[in-house]
Ligand SMILES: O=C(O)CCC(=O)C(=O)O
């Protein structure tokens with residue numbers, strides 16, 4: 237489900253909280269198990285954070301850069317995720333992890349499934365902020381056809397149920413400067429990881 241502008245009511249609080257998180261746990265470019273450095277820079281908040289390194293993908297309760305727990309999930313993040321999940325038909329969803337992605341022009345995320353979470357009954361709630369991006373949403377097989385959606389500042393996508401393991405990705409971010417966030421897109425994905 238695509239909820240246009242659903243995050244706008246939370247914008248000010250969420251951007252302030254984001255700044256606090258990235259002071260504790262700065263964005264970094266992680267390395268895939270195959271040895272590639274990701275063009276998207278990432279950090280996390282919540283009880284666990286998604287990480288990748290040469291050993292694989294996992295959720296880790298600690299930030300590998302500092303050895304300390306990830307910053308706690310701010311109340312406004314939780315409120316935003318619960319509000320959007322509820323609108324999309326998942327009123328019981330309470331995320332325990334939020335992966336925060338930063339795209340600069342040229343950065344992209346190739347088609348993948350979100351499958352490192354424990355319970356696929358819980359949806360993914362994905363918030364777009366800053367520069368617009370093209371979100372691709374496909375099927376259960378990597379080569380299934382994809383639909384493309386322009387995601388703009390404040391737009392929210394929620395997928396779960398039969399769509400929970402659908403392949404998805406983001407095409408290379410176009411050059412631009414956003415009024416509020418400048419030369420970047422930030423995406424928050426809320427998950428039930430543990
Ligand atoms: O940036 C996006 O819109 C999607 C992010 C995503 O698929 C992920 O973090 O797993």
Ligand SMILES: [Fe+2]
Nearest residue numbers: 348349350404
């Ligand atoms: Fe994903």
